[in-house]
Amino acid sequence: MIFFLSVMSFLALRGYRAPKNTVELSPPLKHGKYIVINGGSRPMINAHFNGSAQSYAIDIVGLNSFGMRASSIGGGENLSDYVIYGKPVYSPCVGKVLVVVDEFDDLTPPQKDIENIAGNHILIGFDEKEVLLAHFKKGSIKVKAGDFVDTNTMLGEVGNTGNTSEPHLHMHMEQGGKPDTILNGKPIPFTINGNFLIRGSILDHYRFCALREGSPLLGLGAGEGKCTKPIMVEYIIN
Numbered sequence: 001m002i003f004f005l006s007v008m009s010f011l012a013l014r015g016y017r018a019p020k021n022t023v024e025l026s027p028p029l030k031h032g033k034y035i036v037i038n039g040g041s042r043p044m045i046n047a048h049f050n051g052s053a054q055s056y057a058i059d060i061v062g063l064n065s066f067g068m069r070a071s072s073i074g075g076g077e078n079l080s081d082y083v084i085y086g087k088p089v090y091s092p093c094v095g096k097v098l099v100v101v102d103e104f105d106d107l108t109p110p111q112k113d114i115e116n117i118a119g120n121h122i123l124i125g126f127d128e129k130e131v132l133l134a135h136f137k138k139g140s141i142k143v144k145a146g147d148f149v150d151t152n153t154m155l156g157e158v159g160n161t162g163n164t165s166e167p168h169l170h171m172h173m174e175q176g177g178k179p180d181t182i183l184n185g186k187p188i189p190f191t192i193n194g195n196f197l198i199r200g201s202i203l204d205h206y207r208f209c210a211l212r213e214g215s216p217l218l219g220l221g222a223g224e225g226k227c228t229k230p231i232m233v234e235y236i237i238n
């Protein structure tokens, strides 16, 4: 049993390492605290890791101050109970919007739409690659095909459309598939602020802080007062 667990841990740990040739992206969520529930390069820590275009995809949910994903135990049917539901999503790259789909109703958990798996989604072309962001809230998408976006462009809000068991943000990068389609082409691994995200990675914006000592704190959740120790990154991932 111990041997078995050791092998399992070893295999899981291998999925924690960043693959070669990762592409750097910006955080798609800018305020609040989030956890990656699928991510990495092993199937046991990333349900997407199956050799398809979405193999290096991440799924992200929000965390409240109690470390819970929703205000009710187990989540329940009320979408607004989920911390991430309705949170603004920003473009993770400078690029051009290739596809926008915003037609599917938000589903009541745990209903899923397995025919339209990405639900409402946005595909962004970037450096001859494509980034897919999926499961947007119906009617929330602010961009259209042909728009140029940068990392300050608000794309829309996290929703619960497509193949999703609860509100979350799905993101992956792919290359060389049929143009303007999803789940096509070669999976491309990526980092966010230099971090290869795996299951359990925390994206914490609450520590967003002023770069100069003594200047006011910036960022939601940072609280009152002054920065006594400057933090040189704007987004902490651990």
Ligand SMILES: [Zn+2]
Pocket: 038, 048, 057, 058, 059, 170, 171
């Ligand atoms: Zn996903």
